[in-house]
Amino acid sequence: xxxxxxxxxxxxxxxxxxxxxxxxxxxxxxxxxxxxxxxxxxxxxxxxxxxxxxxxxxxxxxxxxxxxxxxxxxxxxxxxxxxxxxxxxxxxxxxxxxxxxxxxxxxxxxxxxxxxxxxxxxxxxxxxxxxxxxxxxxxxxxxxxxxxxxxxxxxxxxxxxxxxxxxxxxxxxxxxxxxxxxxxxxxxxxxxxxxxxxxxxxxxxxxxxxxxxxxxxxxxxxxxxxxxxxxxxxxxxxxxxxxxxxxxxxxx
Numbered sequence: 001x002x003x004x005x006x007x008x009x010x011x012x013x014x015x016x017x018x019x020x021x022x023x024x025x026x027x028x029x030x031x032x033x034x035x036x037x038x039x040x041x042x043x044x045x046x047x048x049x050x051x052x053x054x055x056x057x058x059x060x061x062x063x064x065x066x067x068x069x070x071x072x073x074x075x076x077x078x079x080x081x082x083x084x085x086x087x088x089x090x091x092x093x094x095x096x097x098x099x100x101x102x103x104x105x106x107x108x109x110x111x112x113x114x115x116x117x118x119x120x121x122x123x124x125x126x127x128x129x130x131x132x133x134x135x136x137x138x139x140x141x142x143x144x145x146x147x148x149x150x151x152x153x154x155x156x157x158x159x160x161x162x163x164x165x166x167x168x169x170x171x172x173x174x175x176x177x178x179x180x181x182x183x184x185x186x187x188x189x190x191x192x193x194x195x196x197x198x199x200x201x202x203x204x205x206x207x208x209x210x211x212x213x214x215x216x217x218x219x220x221x222x223x224x225x226x227x228x229x230x231x232x233x234x235x236x237x238x239x240x241x242x243x244x245x246x247x248x249x250x251x252x
Contacts, residue, residue: 004135004142005172007034008210010112014084015219016239017108023083025106027099029091029113029121034214039086042217046080079222091121096128115149126156130246131166134197135204138173138185146193153196166245167197170238172204202238207231 007030014026014035028035053073057066083106089095091113099109115134116122126132136143146169153167169189173182182203189199209228213220220232 004137005170005204005206006030006114006135007032007038007112008214009133009135009170009172009204010110011035011038011214012210012219012221012235013239013242014086014108014110016221016235018082018084019221022108023106024085025102025109026084026086027095027109027111027113028086028088029095029111031114033088035112036086036088038214038217039084040217041215043080045217046076049076050080091119095121096124099128115152122152123156126153126165126167127160127163129165131168131242132197133168133170133200133242135170135172136189138171138177138182140185140188143185143188146189146197150193150196157196168245169193169197169199170204171199172206175205175207200238200241202234202241204238205231205234 007028010026011034014024017024026035026039050073053069053076056069057073061069085106089098099111102109111125111129113122113125134146134149136146157163171182171185186199207228207230209220209231213222213228220228220235
């Protein structure tokens with residue numbers, strides 16, 4: 001369902017990977033097109049900044065300022081030219097063939113989409129993915145949606161015994177959540193759904209900095225937002241866990 005952090009997680013995973021020198025394609029299938037809108041804003045902001053510093057460099061400058069502005073302009077250009085693309089697609093289109101066409105061009109393809117248990121596209125994506133992550137808010141009411149997902153995963157695994165896809169849940173928690181409350185939620189999940197999609201060890205906290213960064217078209221790991229060290233470290237730990245899972249399969 002909407003509002004659980006799918007787009008925020010997808011976009012920040014993508015921006016994290018490009019700083020690890022990975023080429024990334026993010027496919028936005030969500031009806032709100034949040035990732036695509038954020039990426040378009042990113043391009044507009046960076047292009048405007050490049051144009052601003054080009055204008056400054058076109059004027060007579062002292063060597064100190066010329067060197068300073070040139071360095072900033074080159075840093076922005078480097079950011080703009082990173083191997084990162086976000087494409088918005090209609091989930092009713094030929095998504096699978098599009099992915100197959102792009103696989104050789106990118107090291108990682110991330111898909112931001114709603115898990116609709118009755119739609120064939122959901123099942124198709126489950127079957128071709130290396131890893132599927134389901135974000136959950138920190139409430140038993142939200143975790144109740146895991147029942148439908150659990151049923152779907154079990155059905156797919158039964159029909160495809162050789163399926164190699166890994167399935168994981170991701171807790172997205174309030175900053176105020178206590179250790180006991182978090183342990184209770186993890187226990188609830190492990191008692192009911194661990195056979196279909198166990199929880200990732202790392203969680204994401206609902207921090208203001210995620211919204212601030214995405215409003216500027218960026219991820220929390222990028223230079224301007226590195227003052228959010230706690231959030232950045234939390235997300236970096238999550239990325240390491242995700243990469244451990246995918247790398248253990250010998251796939252990208």
